[in-house]
Amino acid sequence: xxxxxxxxxxxxxxxxxxxxxxxxxxxxxxxxxxxxxxxxxxxxxxxxxxxxxxxxxxxxxxxxxxxxxxxxxxxxxxxxxxxxxxxxxxxxxxxxxxxxxxxxxxxxxxxxxxxxxxxxxxxxxxxxxxxxxxxxxxxxxxxxxxxxxxxxxxxxxxxxxxxxxxxxxxxxxxxxxxxxxxxxxxxxxxxxxxxxxxxxxxxxxxxxxxxxxxxxxxxxxxxxxxxxxxxxxxxxxxxxxxxxxxxxxxxxxxxxxxxxxxxxxxxxxxxxxxxxxxxxxxxxxxxxxxxxxxxxxxxxxxxxxxxxxxxxxxxxxxxxxxxxx
Ligand code: GLV
Numbered sequence: 001x002x003x004x005x006x007x008x009x010x011x012x013x014x015x016x017x018x019x020x021x022x023x024x025x026x027x028x029x030x031x032x033x034x035x036x037x038x039x040x041x042x043x044x045x046x047x048x049x050x051x052x053x054x055x056x057x058x059x060x061x062x063x064x065x066x067x068x069x070x071x072x073x074x075x076x077x078x079x080x081x082x083x084x085x086x087x088x089x090x091x092x093x094x095x096x097x098x099x100x101x102x103x104x105x106x107x108x109x110x111x112x113x114x115x116x117x118x119x120x121x122x123x124x125x126x127x128x129x130x131x132x133x134x135x136x137x138x139x140x141x142x143x144x145x146x147x148x149x150x151x152x153x154x155x156x157x158x159x160x161x162x163x164x165x166x167x168x169x170x171x172x173x174x175x176x177x178x179x180x181x182x183x184x185x186x187x188x189x190x191x192x193x194x195x196x197x198x199x200x201x202x203x204x205x206x207x208x209x210x211x212x213x214x215x216x217x218x219x220x221x222x223x224x225x226x227x228x229x230x231x232x233x234x235x236x237x238x239x240x241x242x243x244x245x246x247x248x249x250x251x252x253x254x255x256x257x258x259x260x261x262x263x264x265x266x267x268x269x270x271x272x273x274x275x276x277x278x279x280x281x282x283x284x285x286x287x288x289x290x291x292x293x294x295x296x297x298x299x300x301x302x303x304x305x306x307x308x309x310x311x312x313x314x315x316x317x318x319x320x321x322x323x324x325x
Pocket of ligand 1: 079081082083105294
């Protein structure tokens with residue numbers, strides 16, 4: 001056996017920073033996708049077939065079929081905190097480890113949640129389009145896009161994990177009243193620290209000026225935010241989604257925005273990513289972003305480093321720091 005043969009075979013399914021790839025190549029026999037080609041499920045299956053491990057992103061669906069076709073597979077390491085791209089029962093059935101990258105992206109993602117909230121409430125992109133279209137002809141008190149306030153308004157956070165809590169802490173600085181809904185309540189100490197009050201879903205929907213969705217995507221919360229929920233919101237309210245596209249019924253959202261049933265929306269995640277529905281693209285009262293909540297260089301680097309660490313730890317027969325169960 002040559003030394004190369006003894007190295008574990010790892011697939012890196014998407015482009016990563018070249019220096020991190022080079023480090024991984026020191027210890028593993030790596031097949032990488034530095035051209036960032038979009039692989040079909042069949043391409044991915046073929047690339048994984050002889051691998052001991054794979055490092056993937058949320059864009060790669062790892063299901064029972066792929067796992068069954070990869071007999072040597074020991075671990076799949078996601079470069080993401082969300083792992084709805086993993087068929088977890090299939091991982092368990094074959095005893096393949098699955099890992100994600102929590103914590104390292106919390107503050108960056110919360111920053112972006114707030115960025116999108118503010119851009120949405122203050123009609124930032126719409127105002128910029130208005131300016132670029134030459135509509136700014138004079139200084140006017142009323143004839144510019146008028147927005148909604150953020151300071152001292154009521155923020156409703158749906159999903160109060162690490163990122164939800166980090167958003168709540170930011171909201172305190174704006175004097176916002178923070179309400180949250182989550183499957184389980186925070187401890188009284190954490191509620192106090194985040195300045196957040198637990199309310200039921202209906203109260204949150206009816207009373208919030210701004211709503212932000214930060215919960216994980218599961219089959220149970222598919223289209224959890226649809227016509228019924230939008231109808232409960234104030235006509236002056238905004239909703240921001242930095243969780244997963246499938247949580248929002250996008251056609252119902254587009255209709256509510258078109259009919260001005262709510263004031264505006266900010267969307268970073270889409271159901272058919274990277275495709276965005278024309279119904280959303282046609283609207284003015286929406287701020288759209290290409291799934292960039294964790295996209296600072298520092299944080300993306302930290303996510304890749306952690307994904308590599310998880311992968312190599314698992315391959316070494318130890319428990320990876322972020323093993324999912
Ligand atoms: C991004 O959406 C992530 O889950 O990390």
